[in-house]
Amino acid sequence: MTPRLLLLATKDLMSYRRRPPGIATGAELLAAVPALAADVTVEDVMAEPAFDLTPGTMADLARRARAALAGFDGVVVTHGLDTIEDTACLADLVAGPGPIVFTGGVRALDDVSSDGPGNLADALTVAADPAFAGAGALVCLGGEVHAGRWVTLLDADSPAGLSSAPHPMLGRVRGSRVEVLAAPPPRPPDPRGEPESEVALIRAYPGIEGNLLIAATDAGARGVVLEGTGAYNVPASLLAAISDLTDWDIPVVVASRARAGRAGLDERPLGTGLAGAVGAIGSRGLPAGKARAALMVALAAGGGVAAAREYFARL
Incomplete structure (x- = not known):
C-alpha cells in the first residue's frame, strides 16, 4: 500500500529564491524532488522565520502534525535550522509516536548545490519507512536521521551540521532506502493539555x-x-x-x-x-x-x- 504523507511547508531558507527574490510554495519544493513511492499532500503554513519563532507557532506545528497522524502515515515539516531542534523536541513531547520528520537547508533553492531538495527527498523517504513508524519526531539533514529529543545544531553553515552526541544517530538515508542504526528514545509521558508558552x-x-x-x-x-x-x-x-x-x-x-x-x-x-x-x-x-x-x-x-x-x- 502506498504511504500517505503530509508535507507542512513553513517557507524558511530552503524555500528562498534569490533570482528573482521570492519564496517557493510547498508544491514547488515538492516538484524539485525526484519521484517518490508515496502519496504526498502539501499544506503551506504561515510561520515566522526560524530565528524569530514564537512558542505559539511551535505548538501549532506540533498540533497540526499530531492531528494529521490520524489520517496520514507520516508528516514532514520544512523548518529553518535556527530553531529546528526546539520545535522538533516539542513535537516529540506532545505529538505522539509519529513519524514527524523535520528538515531544512543551509542554501536557498536556486543556489548552486542547493541542499534543500535533497534533504526534503530524504525526509519524505524516512517518513514513509515503516521502521520509523513509532519513532516520534525526527530531524533529517545531510542524509542523517536524528531523534528530535537528542539533536543539536553544531554548525549553522554546514549541510550536515547536526549531532546527537552523546546519543547515537538513528539512521542514514542511502538513496531510496534508510539504514536504521539505533533505536529512538523511549516515548515521553502523555501530554495533559496545550504547552505553557510562558x-x-x-x-x-x-x-x-x-x-x-x-x-x-x-x-x-x-x-x-x-x-x-x-x-x-x-x-x-x-x-x-x-x-x-x-x-x-x-x-x-x-x-x-x-x-x-x-x-x-x-x-x-x-x-x-x-x-x-x-x-x-x-x-x-x-x-x-x-x-x-x-x-x-x-x-x-x-x-x-x-x-x-x-x-x-x-x-
Missing part, C-alpha cells in the same frame, strides 16, 4: 544575581529553566531566588551547558547540584533549550512545581 530560559554566569529570576516571573513566566555549568551547578547567588520561586509554586529546572548525565540533583556527589536542596529540578540530561520545551509540556495543565517534578522524573 517559560523563561536564563543562562547562569559568574556574578549573576537572583533578581533576574524574579524579574522573569514578574514579567509573566510560569516556569524558569536555568542553564548552569558542570554537574547542574549554578552560582550560590541564585539559591535564595530559586527557593523563593519554588515556594511560589513556580518551578525552576536546572540544565547544564555541558554533558551532565540523567541523574537527579539529589543523586549528585556532595558539593554539586546544590540547587536541588532549595527546590530546583534537574533536567535529566536535556540541554537547556530542550528542557524548556519539556517544562512547557510539564506545565500544560496549569500545574506548578509538583507537576514539573513528576514530569521530569518520568522522562
